[in-house]
Amino acid sequence: MASENKRKVRRDGSIVRIGDRKFRLRAYRGTTANGKRVYFTQVFKGTAEDAQKRLQEILRDISNGITPTKVLPDPVTTPVSVLLGETLDRWLKHKSANRKARTRTIANYEWLLSTYVKPALGSKAIAEVSESDVQELYNDLIRRGIGAKTIRNLHKVLDPAFTRAIGWKLLSENPCKHVELPVWDRKEARYLTPEQTQAFLAAARQDKWYIAFLIAVETGARPNEYLALRWNDVNFDERSVRICRSLYWPPGGGFEFTKPKTQRSVRTKTISRQAIEALRQHRRVQLEQRMQMRDYPDCDLIFATEIGTPLSWRNLGRRHLKPLLTASGIPEDGFSMYSLRHTHASLRIINGDNLRVVAEDMGTSVAMIDITYSHVPRSLQTSAAERLAGLLYGT
Known part of the structure; x- marks a missing residue:
């Protein structure tokens, strides 16, 4: 029994044929707090080559800290009287x-x-x-x-x-094709001005989750992206964080780590020396707290509750962000954790950064930046004209 417990784990997964074009895929996910090994298992239908490709997808998801999903077969539906x-x-x-x-x-x-x-x-x-x-x-x-x-x-x-x-040959024409949609007046995104941002971060220094707010403003990441960050995503020497997963709260309870919103959402962000030092301090405090806990699920999360589970961005906004805005003399109406993402974009645009670079850094498209923050460039028209005049006439 002892030798069996010491058996090495196959980290490249395994494939076992269990029928005609039917395979059982198995991949090692890690261990529980009690040291019990956890595996992901899936029955896959298809060719051996496709089964190998699917196993590689599973291993890649696990390596990135993403909970794999089981692929469901597309049921065959008869076109007769289909509702x-x-x-x-x-x-x-x-x-x-x-x-x-x-x-x-x-x-x-x-x-x-x-x-x-x-x-x-x-x-x-x-x-x-x-x-x-x-x-x-x-x-x-x-x-x-x-x-x-x-x-x-x-x-x-x-x-x-x-x-x-x-x-699927269930109908010949799309009934949505020519319908008229109601006009949507997009509301202006709420964001902090440079002065408000400084006041907010100054007030946040006294808050338990100051580092979360600092990372949010510096990276412009979505709340469920930076709340899914793990310590191995941080490169202290290069002063960077790698965003490669997103936190998801299923309706039935619990939490999962999934792929980010889009392919361009996987990115590496450089952060300031101040943020790196704040992360070092946060890690020291977190390790001291963990040493005092008997049962602590090690998800390696940077931002975790006292019992090791992820933070809820809605709770973070309600219990910490809004009180801090009030303490900074900033009206809290309309502000949420997403407002810090809007703040990052707005500050970058005000600073004159290229929209394509801003979009790439935030894991979104130039079109979305242009639509969401169209109010910001208007305030830059005067300074932009002055810079152009300086180039043309030396004024």
């Missing part, structure tokens, strides 16, 4: 099985469809759903007071679902 609700369920499984969207994105899609579409049209045969049905659905949501942004988000889900159904 819209059944087709939407099939589409969601298709998106999940092909890893075309994150777990939290699928959950959001499912909520939108279950809340707004299925009660009205779910029991109707998909081949009978017309453009007027979809338009009336949207009009009814407007009458019920549902916001334009929500309806437009719903349309972004329903439209590709119908397009996929055309590929």
Whole structure:
């Protein structure tokens, strides 16, 4: 028994054929607080080559600290009398099985469809759903007071679902194609001015989670990105942090680490010497606290509760951010943890940084930067004109 316990772990995973085009994949994930080994196991249907590719995906996710997801087979649905609700369920499984969207994105899609579409049209045969049905659905949501942004988000889900159904030969034309959407007046993103940012960080120095706010402002990362940071993501010598995963809270409870929002969201950010020193100090305090804890789940998180679990960004905003804003003399209305991401972008733009560089650093697109922060460049027009004049005329 002793020799068995000392057996080396296969960190390259294993594949066992259990039937015709059927394989069992197994990968080592780590150990529990009690030292028990934890494995990820999945039954995979396909060729041996595809099984090997799938195993490599699983190992890559585990290496990046991401919880692997089990690929579900796309069920075969007969086109006879197929209901819209059944087709939407099939589409969601298709998106999940092909890893075309994150777990939290699928959950959001499912909520939108279950809340707004299925009660009205779910029991109707998909081949009978017309453009007027979809338009009336949207009009009814407007009458019920549902916001334009929500309806437009719903349309972004329903439209590709119908397009996929055309590929499945369930209907010949997309009923979403010509519907009219309500106008959405995008609200200006809330952010701190340079003076407010200095006042806020000065007040935050006395807060337990000062380092979280500092990293948020310096990196411009999304809250669930920097709250998923682990100590091995920090390079103290190069003064950088690597953002490669996101924290997800499933509706049923617990937490998972998933891939970031988009492929461009995986990035490395250089931070200041002050932030590096603050991280060193935070690590010393954290290690001292861990030594006093008997059972501490070692997730290696930089930002963790006293019992080692991840922080909730909503709790962080409600219990720490808003009181700090009030202490800094800044109105808290409309501010959230995402406002620190907006602050980072706004400060970069005010500083005259190139929009493409800002977008790459924040893991987003230039178009999104331009739309979200269109109010900031307007305030720079005068200084930009003065810099141009200096280049042209030496003034």
